[in-house]
Amino acid sequence: MPTIKSTTYNIHVEHDSFDALNKFLSKKEYTKYIIICDENTSQYCLSTLLFGCETLTAAEIIELESGEKNKTIETCMQVWGALTDIGADKKSLIINFGGGAISDLGGFVASTYKRGIDFINIPTTLLSMVDASVGGKTGVDFEGIKNHIGVIYEPKGVFVNPAFLETLSERQIKNGYAEIIKIAFIADNEFWKTLKKIKNYKEFYTENIIIKAIELKNVIVKKDLYETNLRKSLNFGHNIGHALESALIKQNKDILHGEAVAFGMIIESEIANRLKRISKKDLESIVNYIKSIYKEIKLSNPTKKLVLEFLRHDKKNDGTHLCFALPKNVGSYELCCDVTMEIIEEFISRG
């Protein structure tokens, strides 16, 4: 199983094994281990982790309530409080054990607790394996705005064990697969051609696919950790996607990150086609593939209004300009800061 070298740490992919994790922990550099999980990773995954990694049987466990609605500064305060009660010191290690909500929040807590302590990610969802656990973006939602507060703070290691995916629902697998579609479409035409042939969701998370998606993201992150340029390509589908996710969460409606990103990729591909960045053929190929996997999302009028409002707050904007990372043909991208509100409104109001 491969070890993928990132900026300052390694990403290990090991099926049914914790050899790399055990090796990492055997260096005994830490005074305390603190596992941050949620009720689902606690129920479905924790015993496997503790069985495979004896050192962690001594770990303190902080169990949070699952879900995006808890990725907030209030939950961080709860965790900072728990760390203080436990007596976590500068040499303690936080272990984020869960999906992207846990690694985003746990990484942010680690970055600020006592001005920063070490953390590692052990992702348990497809989305966090191929995307959220890699690249050092941490943070929380604030006043309903996605990832509004956060920092880039890198883990000391990422330990991917695809065996954890066995308890994940089909909906959650598709959720993660959206980020795989994204990276293929903007970074690797051959990978995109491979994905397009896959119809059955059970084939969405083979080890080859997981490894390829991580490698592609990692290449981009290594070149541009602080998102000055190339890393912006990873935001394809996310301007519209984040705005939709925020709008629906605000209305207490059910939406997963990947579902919102899938919707976002459709609209942003349409914008890319309108601006002559991708051909009609490529537009149809991505739209048809996404529609074959995800349920259609119809926006109500209040949702449309909220989506436009959230778009104006997007941190990817440059002053008053809306900046989108649009595909330029398949396999590459172009930053486009002249997407007007009028074009967006046209596509959103139609949906």
Ligand SMILES: NC(=O)c1ccc[n+]([C@@H]2O[C@H](COP(=O)([O-])OP(=O)(O)OC[C@H]3O[C@@H](n4cnc5c(N)ncnc54)[C@H](O)[C@@H]3O)[C@@H](O)[C@H]2O)c1
């Ligand atoms: N930092 C980044 O670079 C980055 C990139 C993409 C997405 N994200 C963030 O990631 C989050 C979405 O991640 P996610 O989809 O993993 O969400 P999540 O962490 O909310 O997990 C989804 C659900 O799956 C459950 N779960 C986790 N592992 C399980 C398992 N093995 N079996 C059964 N259930 C399990 C969780 O309890 C939760 O209910 C969003 O907040 C998004 O903004 C961050």
